[in-house]
Amino acid sequence: MDGNARILVVDDEEIVLDSCTEILRGEGYQLATASDGARGLALVKEFRPDVVVVDLKMPGLSGFEVLEHLREADPTVVTIVITGYATVSSAVDAMKRGAYDFLPKPFTPEEFRLIIKRAVEKRSLTFEAMALRRERDLLRDHFAAIVSHELKAPLAAIQQNIFVLERELAAAATPEQRDRLARVKARMADLIQMVDTWRRGVSIDMDAIKARQVPVSVRIPIDKAVESALVYATRKAVTIDVAVSEPAPRVLGDQGTLTEAVVNILGNAVKFSRDGGRIEVTAELRDDDVRIAVTDHGVGITADELPHLFEAFYTQPGVAGERGSGLGLAVSRRIVEAHGGAITVQSTPGQGSTFVITLPAFGDDAPGEGRREAAPLAASAKDGSR
Amino acid sequence: MSERKRLMIIDDDPDFVSGIRAILDGAGYDTEVAYNPKDGYAALKARPHDLLLLDIMMGRGAEGVMMARKLRKDPALKGLPILIITGIREQIAFMFPGQAVHPNFVALNELIEKPVEPDLLLERVRALLQAAESRGQPVS
Numbered sequence: 001m002d003g004n005a006r007i008l009v010v011d012d013e014e015i016v017l018d019s020c021t022e023i024l025r026g027e028g029y030q031l032a033t034a035s036d037g038a039r040g041l042a043l044v045k046e047f048r049p050d051v052v053v054v055d056l057k058m059p060g061l062s063g064f065e066v067l068e069h070l071r072e073a074d075p076t077v078v079t080i081v082i083t084g085y086a087t088v089s090s091a092v093d094a095m096k097r098g099a100y101d102f103l104p105k106p107f108t109p110e111e112f113r114l115i116i117k118r119a120v121e122k123r124s125l126t127f128e129a130m131a132l133r134r135e136r137d138l139l140r141d142h143f144a145a146i147v148s149h150e151l152k153a154p155l156a157a158i159q160q161n162i163f164v165l166e167r168e169l170a171a172a173a174t175p176e177q178r179d180r181l182a183r184v185k186a187r188m189a190d191l192i193q194m195v196d197t198w199r200r201g202v203s204i205d206m207d208a209i210k211a212r213q214v215p216v217s218v219r220i221p222i223d224k225a226v227e228s229a230l231v232y233a234t235r236k237a238v239t240i241d242v243a244v245s246e247p248a249p250r251v252l253g254d255q256g257t258l259t260e261a262v263v264n265i266l267g268n269a270v271k272f273s274r275d276g277g278r279i280e281v282t283a284e285l286r287d288d289d290v291r292i293a294v295t296d297h298g299v300g301i302t303a304d305e306l307p308h309l310f311e312a313f314y315t316q317p318g319v320a321g322e323r324g325s326g327l328g329l330a331v332s333r334r335i336v337e338a339h340g341g342a343i344t345v346q347s348t349p350g351q352g353s354t355f356v357i358t359l360p361a362f363g364d365d366a367p368g369e370g371r372r373e374a375a376p377l378a379a380s381a382k383d384g385s386r
Numbered sequence: 387m388s389e390r391k392r393l394m395i396i397d398d399d400p401d402f403v404s405g406i407r408a409i410l411d412g413a414g415y416d417t418e419v420a421y422n423p424k425d426g427y428a429a430l431k432a433r434p435h436d437l438l439l440l441d442i443m444m445g446r447g448a449e450g451v452m453m454a455r456k457l458r459k460d461p462a463l464k465g466l467p468i469l470i471i472t473g474i475r476e477q478i479a480f481m482f483p484g485q486a487v488h489p490n491f492v493a494l495n496e497l498i499e500k501p502v503e504p505d506l507l508l509e510r511v512r513a514l515l516q517a518a519e520s521r522g523q524p525v526s
Binding site: 152153158161164167168192 | 405408409501502
């Protein structure tokens with residue numbers, strides 16, 4: 001709003017229009033009036049009001065219809081309804097349809113001035129909120145670049161020099177010094193890995209994933225993910241059984257990011273498995289979908305945790321106190337959704353969890369291969385049931 | 387390798403450069419450094435080099451990419467093997483879809499991520515130099 005807020009009053013009674021104009025005179029608003037709904041709506045385009053005051057009961061277009069049109073045209077316009085019949089129910093109805101407030105007739109000049117003042121404030125708050133949202137989106141987009149260069153670069157430079165020190169001191173250092181250096185190097189590696197995960201979490205480029213999609217056997221991302229989880233699983237004596245139906249189902253996808261999506265879920269399964277536990281990974285064709293399921297028999301997820309599971313930066317320590325970046329599952333979900341699929345989870349506290357990735361199948365056995373633009377399948381990841 | 391190979395490093399981070407230069411010097415290579423693409427290009431034009439180690443994110447953005455494209459168009463330098471060392475692997479992959487080696491980008495390049503383990507760095511450098519030598523074409 002630059003300078004004066006613009007107020008539009010729509011009422012079929014001339015006396016109301018006149019008195020509203022009189023009340024707001026000298027208050028620093030720009031005012032326009034219309035004597036029926038159709039004229040009011042026509043004025044909206046031209047006058048671009050910040051606040052619209054509308055009588056609910058008018059001949060022709062009713063106040064409700066005006067509200068409806070306004071909301072379609074510009075939902076940020078703040079609307080106030082005047083109710084002649086002073087029934088609370090019609091006011092409530094109007095507010096359900098998006099009106100910000102209501103004013104029962106008859107009203108005093110003071111009441112009118114006050115409600116307009118609040119509406120104008122509401123309008124500028126709406127704008128502020130929109131600006132903040134835009135800023136947040138912008139920040140999010142730039143975050144990847146900021147993190148990659150401003151944080152990753154110094155970390156990489158430090159680690160590079162630690163590598164060199166380690167070589168140069170190999171002969172001269174005492175075992176304790178070598179051990180200390182190894183610890184520094186390991187912690188630095190963790191830090192770099194975490195920064196990389198964060199960056200990937202915010203910078204997954206959906207368009208790039210779509211552009212790189214080729215037919216991929218699900219065997220490939222699954223095998224690669226198992227291979228990468230194995231080091232960690234072995235440490236906890238967790239076994240991973242893989243069963244992929246033959247011939248292995250194929251999807252139209254990007255192998256690298258699909259692998260990452262499975263790695264994150266499998267890593268989670270290991271993290272929440274008890275020592276000596278078992279994890280099953282299965283993949284099969286079900287109708288036109290490929291269903292990849294990862295089942296662990298670990299600690300499970302409580303019902304109140306489920307809705308937050310796929311949110312960024314949501315993290316729970318693992319069975320052995322393992323910490324994560326809080327981005328793994330959020331990243332997996334974005335990747336799977338970029339492939340036109342969905343992730344769901346089912347869990348029983350104390351008994352374990354099953355994560356299911358559903359992706360549109362590709363190939364002769366899936367006649368619907370051309371429909372990867374189709375709406376995401378199954379329930380949303382938040383449903384927590386399947 | 388009968389004579390010492392001359393490597394050019396173009397990277398705007400002096401601390402990182404010191405970390406890889408020590409490894410390469412230690413392995414018996416002659417290294418030369420430029421801290422921006424402009425100086426680097428001038429140095430490559432002035433003297434023959436056997437390999438270029440190139441950073442991607444320099445200056446106002448991906449100036450390393452522009453540098454590599456410019457080299458590829460340069461008749462005298464298009465055969466120069468390039469080892470890209472970058473902190474932003476996957477974003478590079480978006481710029482150049484495909485494998486680590488992008489034939490459509492620069493004929494002889496490899497890409498590794500910062501920081502790089504000394505053995506991996508030396509192995510890649512050796513492999514690229516050998517590949518260039520076995521092709522027997524002048525690389526500079």
